[in-house]
Amino acid sequence: MTSGAVLIIDDELRSQESLKRVLSEEFDVLLASNAHEAEAVLAGDLVQAIVCDQRMPGVSGVDFLRHVRETWPDPVRMIISGFSESEDIIAGVNEAGIYQYITKPWDPEKLLQTVRDAVRLYHLQKEPGGVGQELKPSHGTLNRVLSERRREQRKLFEFERIVHDPAGPMVETLALARKAAGYDISVLITGASGAGKELLARAIHFGSARGDKPFVVENCGALPDELLESELFGCKKGAYTGAYQDRIGLFELADGGTIFLDEIGETSPAFQVKLLRVLQEREIRPLGATRSRKIDVRVISATNRDLESDVEQGRFRRDLFYRLNAFPMHLPALTERRGDIPLIAESILAEVNRAFRRKVPGFAPETLRRLRAYGWPGNVRELHNEIQRMVVMSDADAPLGPHLLSARMAGAAPAPRGAPAPATLKDQVEALERGAIARTLLECAGNISHAAERLGLSRVGLRAKIDRYDLRKDVNPAAPLGRACDGYEQ
Template sequence: MTSGAVLIIDDELRSQESLKRVLAEEFDVLLASNAQEAEAILAGDLVQAILCDQRMPGVSGVDFLRHVRETWPDPVRMIISGFSESEDIIAGVNEAGIYQYITKPWRPEKLLETVRDAVRLYHLQKEPGGVGAESKPSHGTLNRVLAERRREQKKMFEFDRIVHDPNGPMVDTLALARKATGYDISVLVTGASGAGKELLARAIHFGSARGDKPFVIENCGALPDELLESELFGCKKGAYTGAYQDRIGLFELADGGTIFLDEIGETSPAFQVKLLRVLQEREIRPLGAARSRKIDVRVISATNRDLENEVEQGRFRRDLFYRLNAFPIHLPALSERRGDIPRIAESILAEVNRSFRRKIPGFAPETMRRLCAYVWPGNVRELHNEIQRMVVMAEAEEPLGAHLLSARVGAERGAAKNFNGPSTLKDQVEALERVAIAKTLLDCAGNISHAAEKLGLSRVGLRAKIDRYDLRRDVGGGYEQ
């Protein structure tokens, strides 16, 4: 028995099907590829929630949902965006009255819970004496719903929930991060891609006095300067080609809370100047606007680059570096904390079991041995993907066997030697060298010249070591020369 109807509006059929698979067991799912099809459905069907992609043919998701609000005010409106994240948006901050932003890539269990909340809110609106006049959500009720979600998030992202070996290197890292929660100070988290920098930033935010306020995320390496400025600072209609409406920036949405600027090392010098001014003056001026607006936002930034070296090379502003680096925290790579792997793997498996509705009881001993021996150049993110794949491949509800491991993880050639075993000194040195090269290649986004410079090798020498350790398969295959 379904608990409501959800309309999905997305012009990509694969996205439609992915969303439908997650929601279909619990809701009646209606599909539309464009605004016209969606309007026809809304005119003839009772819909409790609308899940709309931001990019659609002919009209943006925000523009369409503004029209929906005026014509069909009852459904709870949500939007999927591939560019930025703000899970704690206060309802009513924009004209479309969007209840929730959901970012790509979304997690099935999180998406399902968000849609459940939206449908519950719809029914709350319909109860006698419920949400407010004309069956429209009152901002007070929505704010209470979002406040409850923040309390749940605060529990979810507590430091104690970060899985780690109680005797491993993460103990010191977490102790340092806990100190940052007590002071309103800028934090710079460094570490390899996929190591969990965002998770640590969330723990710092929700453990601080700002924990009941918004936590907003932007990947600074994903957008060109003009779009990044619009995302962070906002813009007025007509400020640039494609600016068809006023846009509230993420700094303003994060007012009172925290903004997490991921991949800060990827920004251009021109953008760095503008960000520095925002941090110095504590105010923003949207693109095309005549006046600035004061903001109260804590900044946590993250990078997989060596920013001090970037400063020395003239690629990152020294004054901005000092602004961001008031409280530095380094997050060790997974290869540096192998004792964490069994606990993290079990935690990931429990999450994947819930998402995929499986009951896999754990890992066979040989499987866990190989998971612990592998280098993991992609860190926790790669481990998560590997376990997801194994669960999909498993045909029975029994411990995951080593035969389910992918070739790069399961093969002994892809594993670092166990230093407590009978390996020779040469084996140990080569294993450490392999880890160092794999990590540097990831940090340099596969750029051989940059990686060779950091490692003190020639490009020819580095390419020879890549071939020797078979890193093309492990790190991704394609490299820039």
């Protein structure tokens, strides 16, 4: 029997389904994809608690819950966001009457317990002499809640929790990151998309003296200039079409803490000028405002581009580059740290088990060998998606076998068991080169032009290496599990 009705408001179908799966065992779950649908549900159903995503089309979660408080004050309101601190949580939590703020990725058991407590609070409010119609936390209470949450985040993202091979290249990277954490200096992290740059940035923040202050994130490549300025610097009501109220920018929310600017290389020259001024003057001026505000924020930025090359070609401002690049760091791609792959895979599987309520015990040895052999162009993000898919495809809580791997990994053939390791450095380098060429040819379905472009070689140079390593008779993209081919496109 259910103990109440909970309304989930989220515009992403997968998020709706994940939340419903966790909550439906104990509660009647009602779904809405936007504010309009949510209002229709609230008008027709008795709801004890609302779980609302912060980012929705047309209106933020906090703004909608502020409206709900005025029209339907009874349900206990909760907000979910991908930020460590919601954009408006500090200024708007009291106005919206938000009971709990939940950060992504959320833990299923903690989420369920939070909703249980919220529904219990709803019934207490209804009892004669109960706790009252509204939960109104004081600023002191709010600060204690936020401080406790940051302490939990600090434990979650400490350096020791970054999974890596103790003998792999991440050891040097983490040593540099620990050095950077000890000093209030701007950090620029370079590396391929999906390699884990945000995770490293969080470790630097939570390992620093600012670790008890906010950590906020913005993907600078995802928004046009006007919206990016509003997100970062804030805006006044009426500053542009669609600015219906004052908005606090992420720089102001991060005051005292750290802001992580991902994909900084995707910003326009016009925006770069404005960001440079903020970094030089240590102050922001919201769009439409007449006065500037001082800020104290550490900046960690990241890019998958070669910014030095962009500077030379005039695509990125030199002065901004030197502002951001005070402490440069490079995060190796997953193919450069293959010893990390089994460890990361096990960590991801534990996370997926918790999210999907499964008990898959691990991977078959052959599966791990194939995971290590694959090229992983999408890095850790692609590995995460692959493991999620394998768990969904598996019918029993047994080790994940190679038959569950996706079709794109069919060419990831491991070295034969018992094969002797190359003895000399030259042999080892040639073995790595041969393997990289074979994998790339397989991923490009034998197309020499595409493979040469990906490897940074000429067609003539690649053909010479194919002949040198005798790959024509070994690599066949059409053969099962990556036996090698002699039918390359010429």
